[in-house]
Amino acid sequence: MAFRRIEARKDFELPTFIDIIFLLLIFFLLTYSPVPPKVGQSTLELNLPEAAGTAKVNQNEKLETMMIEIMPVNKEKPEMGLQVSVLLPFENYDMEKAGAVAYKDAKKFAKTYQREDVLPTEYVTLGKSEFMNLPAVKLINDQLDRYVQEKFRIAKLTNRIEIRADRSVSFRIINFIIEKCSSYEDLIPSLVFRTMFRQE
């Protein structure tokens, strides 16, 4: 007995295809965030988005030295100011243990031992004395003094302070840290900036 050959339907299913295309289109429309062009930027140049300051930090990375972290309190609301945290490679000065602490623990200890403060947005326009009296600036000042006193008694090339800051942070606070470290002369020969860059 001869088998009956069943012809497969070879029609292109256009409505199904359109459904998929529309779903993809809606997805991209919803997830797309346009980047506004900068003033003076060439219209011919591809306007790539700026690198964001919030990097994915390796939470388990062991800190090698003091890290001053300056990040917006709320990225969506810049008027809330900047969160300044002083992260130490140990729990606290009087509780040093063998081995450096991880970034996530250092963040926790900064909170516990009140090595955190908020820098108001108007810090850029303040006079020198008002700026120096800001609690966050005092915190950096005092913590640097103490850290250098305890850890950098001898001038070494390896003595350094790390700064991790959002790319939008104004130069004033960074310049204050540079000048402060410069005042220790050879005790702090260099600073390390951890900054976001686009991969090339």
Add this chain to the structure above:
Amino acid sequence: MAFRKENSTNKKMQLISLMDVVFILLIFFLVSIFFASLPNEERRIFIPTPKNEPGYAQVLIQLIDENSFLYIDPFVTEKLVKEITQIDKKTFMSVAQRLQQKKELIITKNTYPIISQDGSGNFLKAKLMTLVTQADAHPEEKYFAMIRCPDELPYAVVIDVVEILSRTKYKNIQYGCVGGTIDDIRNSKSIEKKMVREGSVLRRNVVIQF
């Protein structure tokens, strides 16, 4: 007269045209999502702490605002020698006035937009890359670039400059960062070229006396 009824059979949606538009939109979003999601990385940039001593540099980069910068190298006065001589001839002006005119001339002639007006790209980056290429071609030479930045600018502008300068093969460009505005340079005592002997090398420096 009776109006002619519009033929209702031509009201079909033009599916092919719609598909064309939808496809173009889809391709645009697919491509733009790719660019937006290029991974960023956190890098470590080393910056030496500035020394508290009278500073001179081979190159001075003063960031003015987010759109312009001043770039002074030791060849600036050589390039402007005609104009400077003209100012020196103005004997009816006081020494201070002539000095001020010279400073203004140097500032005006060496201020550039960060993004060039003709749309050819990032002018600051191009200038820095020229310096990097020069440093790579002369590994025996040492260069020192001083980067000055006003308080209100994002510090990332400075870091981007440092990042380019740190690309030298032989690490023979040293750099330092300090705070300061263009007005400090405008109000400085002098901007001049100074020859300094370092070992067997005679080096041209830019010296700004504040």
